[in-house]
Amino acid sequence: MTDTSHLDWPFFDDAHRAMGESLDRWAADRLGRLDHPSGTQAVDAACRERVALLAEGGWLRYCVPTGDHGDGGFDTRAICLIRETLARHDGLADFAFAMQGLGSGAISLDGSAVQRQRYLPRVARGEAIAAFALSEPEAGSDVAALQCRAHADGEGYILKGEKTWISNGGIADFYVVFARTDGEAGTRGISAFIVDAATPGLEIAERIDVIAPHPLARLRFTDCRLGPESLLGLPGEGFKLAMRTLDVFRTSVGAAALGFARRAAAEALDRATGRAMFGRKLADFQLTQQKLADMATAIDASALLVYRAAWLRDRGENVTRAAAMAKLAATEHAQSVIDAAVQMHGGLGVRSGTTVERLYREIRALRIYEGASEVQQLIIGRDLLKQEARRRAGAGPVG
Numbered sequence: 001m002t003d004t005s006h007l008d009w010p011f012f013d014d015a016h017r018a019m020g021e022s023l024d025r026w027a028a029d030r031l032g033r034l035d036h037p038s039g040t041q042a043v044d045a046a047c048r049e050r051v052a053l054l055a056e057g058g059w060l061r062y063c064v065p066t067g068d069h070g071d072g073g074f075d076t077r078a079i080c081l082i083r084e085t086l087a088r089h090d091g092l093a094d095f096a097f098a099m100q101g102l103g104s105g106a107i108s109l110d111g112s113a114v115q116r117q118r119y120l121p122r123v124a125r126g127e128a129i130a131a132f133a134l135s136e137p138e139a140g141s142d143v144a145a146l147q148c149r150a151h152a153d154g155e156g157y158i159l160k161g162e163k164t165w166i167s168n169g170g171i172a173d174f175y176v177v178f179a180r181t182d183g184e185a186g187t188r189g190i191s192a193f194i195v196d197a198a199t200p201g202l203e204i205a206e207r208i209d210v211i212a213p214h215p216l217a218r219l220r221f222t223d224c225r226l227g228p229e230s231l232l233g234l235p236g237e238g239f240k241l242a243m244r245t246l247d248v249f250r251t252s253v254g255a256a257a258l259g260f261a262r263r264a265a266a267e268a269l270d271r272a273t274g275r276a277m278f279g280r281k282l283a284d285f286q287l288t289q290q291k292l293a294d295m296a297t298a299i300d301a302s303a304l305l306v307y308r309a310a311w312l313r314d315r316g317e318n319v320t321r322a323a324a325m326a327k328l329a330a331t332e333h334a335q336s337v338i339d340a341a342v343q344m345h346g347g348l349g350v351r352s353g354t355t356v357e358r359l360y361r362e363i364r365a366l367r368i369y370e371g372a373s374e375v376q377q378l379i380i381g382r383d384l385l386k387q388e389a390r391r392r393a394g395a396g397p398v399g
């Protein structure tokens with residue numbers, strides 16, 4: 001039985017607590033019976049199945065903010081609670097939920113009324129699968145190196161280039177694509193576009209297999225003609241929009257890692273109290289108790305950072321550093337917790353198909369995507385230095 005006492009923390013209100021408990025019951029009933037497939041076609045079908053289930057349960061409405069415009073429509077704490085709970089029950093369901101939010105997030109933040117009406121209700125109903133297309137073969141963490149281009153042609157644009165590591169690639173109904181619209185270096189001159197999957201010139205160049213099966217692809221755009229209605233937000237403001245979108249969902253990556261860690265800790269506790277060894281239970285050994293203590297401490301530390309960041313964002317505060325801390329700590333701690341759970345299971349821990357083996361594969365990518373751990377460290381360090389520079393500038397000369 002997984003401990004959910006964190007729902008009593010002051011970060012949450014009664015609506016969050018009720019939602020968390022309701023989702024946990026729903027997930028145990030609806031997700032616990034699902035298979036964990038392998039192979040591209042099976043994974044694609046399983047992802048679509050989970051999107052449909054999440055829509056049927058009403059959970060995808062949290063991917064789409066209720067306000068007319070702006071960041072305030074997102075309930076970050078709800079998104080994090082949902083991702084934590086789904087990850088604890090089924091990693092692919094967490095993926096399906098997260099990508100619906102990330103893929104449509106830029107439209108929620110900066111879409112026109114027409115764009116919002118065309119796409120967002122369909123996302124919430126599970127009728128359209130969304131994707132966020134930012135990364136390129138030579139531009140991952142370094143967004144400034146982005147080379148995919150969209151040049152003006154009459155009233156519209158011609159899109160050329162490639163995107164890779166695109167989640168939901170191959171099954172998405174539309175992609176939010178970031179492309180360079182002028183020759184400016186760095187992050188200036190990047191714009192965002194909504195590209196329907198059926199648009200001529202867009203092809204799935206490659207399907208990418210990873211250790212935790214998810215729909216991933218490399219996209220190729222060859223003279224892909226876009227109408228003026230495809231432009232999302234203002235020309236040249238695409239980088240800022242991408243960062244705003246990631247700011248909403250980066251904390252939730254930490255929440256997903258937290259869900260994986262909680263499940264691993266529960267599996268480890270069950271193993272420790274049930275496994276006989278040398279005439280005793282595994283739990284009777286002090287080394288086991290130390291491991292369990294480390295797990296519990298890491299999980300609580302991660303949860304405090306994740307839900308602090310979510311709470312701060314819902315209060316309208318800048319969370320660049322807090323979100324980076326949450327993602328960094330939660331993903332790194334989850335890796336350690338899951339590794340310890342695998343070790344505690346002995347040979348069963350590396351047997352294909354066991355829960356802890358699946359969690360071991362699931363967690364690894366979270367330390368990379370939406371900003372690798374090293375990038376989060378840079379964000380935190382630079383923010384601390386900026387804060388110190390401001391403090392020194394305000395203090396004036398000393399002595």
